[in-house]
Amino acid sequence: MTEDDTAAASFGGPATAARSMELLWGTKPPPSRGRKPGMTLERIVAAAVELADAGGLDGVSMRRVADRLGIGTMSLYRYVPAKAELQDLMLDAVMGEAPAVSGATGWRDGLERYARASLEGYRRHPWLLRAVLTRGAMGPNQAAALDAVLRVLEGSDLSGGERMAVVGLVAGYVRGVAQQLAGDTRAARGSGGGFAPLIGGHLDPATYPALTGVWRDEDLERAEDPFEFGLRRVLDGIAALVESRRVAT
């Protein structure tokens, strides 16, 4: 499930993602008749987030969320149609906790702030890496963050599509770095913090000359934070684009 139903119901089915959007955006008027709800969606989502922060995404089960709230497991389904939708809500919830790009002085500064704030978010909630991956619904908080970043680009003469691509580029870069950092549980023999996913005594210099060479190098210098280094590279590329558009106008 989770990815299959978006793929299977590819042509107009109820497609769980649609229900996610209703939950994320729609505030359907509360019914006038009947018993009052004893729980709120917000509390459920908050509990799930806490659980995920503590024990990873796999630590979040419907039973555990319900137990933590002191209610029956099936009561959760009064507020959330399924677990996948709960994950969407969790994602949007943590998106709303970062101020991100508040007082940026220009597009470059703004993108830098955005990138660093995103990385910090991934560090605080490592499960975001997996949650972002599996589903693709955008909530109001995520939309607000995206809107803020786009506003930062308003000074430039980029087109709409170009701005979107630029933001996607930076966001993708940060996610990549965050994943590498998450994979590094101080990789192998405490060497490079940059890439290094667990290489022990393996790796023959004869068959992997370039790779082993890099390994030796990296031990020697360790000059700069790989995140900032790559970020500068990305922003340089964007700067080249911005420049070209400014001249071409």
Next chain:
Amino acid sequence: MTEDDTAAASFGGPATAARSMELLWGTKPPPSRGRKPGMTLERIVAAAVELADAGGLDGVSMRRVADRLGIGTMSLYRYVPAKAELQDLMLDAVMGEAPAVSGATGWRDGLERYARASLEGYRRHPWLLRAVLTRGAMGPNQAAALDAVLRVLEGSDLSGGERMAVVGLVAGYVRGVAQQLAGDTRAARGSGGGFAPLIGGHLDPATYPALTGVWRDEDLERAEDPFEFGLRRVLDGIAALVESRRVAT
């Protein structure tokens, strides 16, 4: 599990990832005594990959893999210590199927080939997006691919760490785009193929001015493939670095 045990056994425990490395690299000599194995690791991994290609990562269960091979479920555990390790093997297996950067004429051309080949791989095996995420062990095929890309950078005067960062940057970019493409099950009202994760009638122009503005724009132009656009941006950034290093020598 899956992510927790790498985090929990943070200090020198047996840490399932270590066993993955043994499976990926070590070809421990076959025992001379005892019954002959009726199955091979390769066949198991191949079956799991086929299953994942057909039904997504969630379609891969130990029982289903065993059924497809016509053996008992628990027999799998004679070859693979746990499902997580099987995923590592699946990942490395598909890494070995792409020629990737064969006859590149320079670092830029090489990185372009690498990026396009990677994107194609993600398209062929969408489950890679989730598999890459969860675990972090590098097998011989993945090492070979990485080595090939690094070799492409040998013409430049970049340091080892810089080369690693460059490769990580490109790889991260491609993964980001691949994820967006996967999220687009022809997102919402068939508009922009670039970002667009299901925005229906929501999204008030007053509260999200920049975002809604971009939406309108993107419908008008649709000039270029977002992947190639972003890729050029990334490579431009790298080019700037390469240039600076070449001059500084």
Next chain:
DNA sequence: CCAAAAGTGAGTACAGTGTACGCGAATTTA
């Protein structure tokens, strides 16, 4: 005030998961 209706909370049940344990069968060595 009193049904009727609507909506809530949760217990039970089921199909499915990963895998620990242990036992019989097959194979090689002494």
Next chain:
DNA sequence: TAAATTCGCGTACACTGTACTCACTTTTGG
């Protein structure tokens, strides 16, 4: 031929997500 060792796998268990059902509250219409 007997001992040693390995393989194949049946059984069992804890756990998952969630469909169904029923009793209980609360509000509304008469």
